[in-house]
Amino acid sequence: MNKSELIKIANSRLLTVTSRPDIVMCKGQGMYLYDTEDNCYLDFIGGWAVNCLGHSPRVIADVLAEQSRTLINASPSFYNLPMLEYAALLTEQCCLDRVFFASTGAEANEGAIKLARKYGQVFKNGAFEIITTQYSFHGRTLATMAATGKQQWEPMFEPKAGGFRKAVFNDLDSVKQMISDKTCAIMIEPVQGEGGVNVAATEFVRGLRQLCDQENILLILDEIQTGLGRTGKLFCYEHYGVEPDIMTLGKGIGGGYPLAALLAKERLNIFETGEQGGTYTGQPLAMAVGLAVLKEILGQGLVEHSRKMGELLMAMLTELSSHYEIENIRGMGLLVAFDLTKTKGQDFVTKCLQDRLLINSPKERSIRLMPPLVVNEIELEELVVVLKKNLAGSSRLG
Ligand SMILES: Cc1ncc(COP(=O)(O)O)c(C=O)c1O
Incomplete structure (x- = not known):
């Protein structure tokens, strides 16, 4: 079945309970999800704080x-x-x-x-x-x-x-x-x-x-x-x-x-x-x-790893907040959020999705990150690159 046939089933056969983008996921590996068109997404939703060992461990x-x-x-x-x-x-x-x-x-x-x-x-x-x-x-x-x-x-x-x-x-x-x-x-x-x-x-x-x-x-x-x-x-x-x-x-x-x-x-x-x-x-x-x-x-010492990666993530976001319009960085370990001062959370989520980054907005101006506990430094850096790109319009410098 091609994508439009799949989306037709979604729109006509599933009981509507939430709004989802026209994407059908079909594979997951580690920190990444793949859709039916083989697009690869860096996943900071982690199955909604579920896939602690990453995808398909x-x-x-x-x-x-x-x-x-x-x-x-x-x-x-x-x-x-x-x-x-x-x-x-x-x-x-x-x-x-x-x-x-x-x-x-x-x-x-x-x-x-x-x-x-x-x-x-x-x-x-x-x-x-x-x-x-x-x-x-x-x-x-x-x-x-x-x-x-x-x-x-x-x-x-x-x-x-x-x-x-x-x-x-x-x-x-x-x-x-x-x-x-x-x-x-x-x-x-x-x-x-x-x-x-x-x-x-x-x-x-x-x-x-x-x-x-x-x-x-x-x-x-x-x-x-x-x-x-x-x-x-x-x-x-x-x-x-x-x-x-x-x-x-x-x-x-x-x-x-x-x-x-x-x-x-x-x-x-x-x-x-x-x-x-x-x-x-x-x-x-x-x-x-x-x-x-x-x-x-x-x-695998993943509790300690989660603590360390959480600290690193907080530090990266804090650094980001000195250049871009984000504030209220908060959380514990790998359950982290920040607020956008100039953009709506859902709009920011949509922009990041276009760059193949999965994040979540639990409140009007908030962004939440809850990646698998196995996330590493390189993937955190990858996250920051996409965040920066989409925050560029709200740089504190102009
Ligand atoms: C704190 C908390 N309690 C309960 C639930 C409900 O869990 P479930 O969706 O598995 O029923 C959730 C789900 O997000 C949650 O975050």
């Missing part, structure tokens, strides 16, 4: 081939070998003791919401409210949309799940004011990704931990975007010196294979049989991939 290809010859699916009613090995390694690497595996971030967050409500039922007189924050993003199911702090989502698909209150991010007093005897948990992203890469202040996260301890409520960290090396630590909570009661992971943990996880402290092992589950929980193929990705990240 050997380790995932091999484990998928091997595991699919051995066991693709047993059933959720049986243990399987990669499930147990992965559960042991993942919990060993973080401060949580128990794990439930899911396929998407939203599903892991739904589980976290259910677990917090279960905690409220068992230990807090039926408390059910969860305090989240403005500009947060927790997913697209009805409950996770209700948890999300996007104002424009509020009127959509009513009635959504109730029981969420939105505090101001990085404002401890605003959270305190929302606490009542109905509150069972506080849920935040340590770095709000979709909200434009807003980094939580250390005092805020530590203050939340203290507040949760005082009020006997749970701290839930949504690390779906920040987890597994993205921020220069294996888990973002390590930057803050506090431990969550519940953590959710997704995106990078599968390296591109659909995989997510809900993790909790031992005392929260309180679901009754049948209250939580799913056909694909702990599916062997996903478990084998998750295990291989985690081993690769640990074995």
Whole structure:
């Protein structure tokens, strides 16, 4: 099929959910994606902060081939070998003791919401409210949309799940004011990704931990975007010196294979049989991939690499900001953003796409970079060349 036939199918057969350019991707290797016309794109979206090992990494290809010859699916009613090995390694690497595996971030967050409500039922007189924050993003199911702090989502698909209150991010007093005897948990992203890469202040996260301890409520960290090396630590909570009661992971943990996880402290092992589950929980193929990705990240020192490359990227952008109209360079590790003072984000994304660079604009004037963790200095320099070219019209010198 030629490209116009493919785009005709896209326009007539896919349920429209977002606007996409007339490009059909067909191959990926390392930091690069290739379309059906063999154009090569430098990818700083990384599958939306997902492809931590780059595109089509050997380790995932091999484990998928091997595991699919051995066991693709047993059933959720049986243990399987990669499930147990992965559960042991993942919990060993973080401060949580128990794990439930899911396929998407939203599903892991739904589980976290259910677990917090279960905690409220068992230990807090039926408390059910969860305090989240403005500009947060927790997913697209009805409950996770209700948890999300996007104002424009509020009127959509009513009635959504109730029981969420939105505090101001990085404002401890605003959270305190929302606490009542109905509150069972506080849920935040340590770095709000979709909200434009807003980094939580250390005092805020530590203050939340203290507040949760005082009020006997749970701290839930949504690390779906920040987890597994993205921020220069294996888990973002390590930057803050506090431990969550519940953590959710997704995106990078599968390296591109659909995989997510809900993790909790031992005392929260309180679901009754049948209250939580799913056909694909702990599916062997996903478990084998998750295990291989985690081993690769640990074995190849990719957390440290992400920290170093993140620092270099920040330095390059800071240098750029002294010549061009960009500001507010922010982020952690390889989750980085900056604001354009003269151009709309989406227009800038379109210009860069013409130069075969993939970047994302989460907010009107912001540009977000979330490349695979394997990105190297040369690819960072390649990025800067294209950014410079497209910022040329907004040079500070004229
Ligand atoms: C912080 C955060 N939570 C949850 C989600 C939802 O994950 P998924 O799209 O896999 O359901 C996302 C996705 O962007 C996210 O960034």
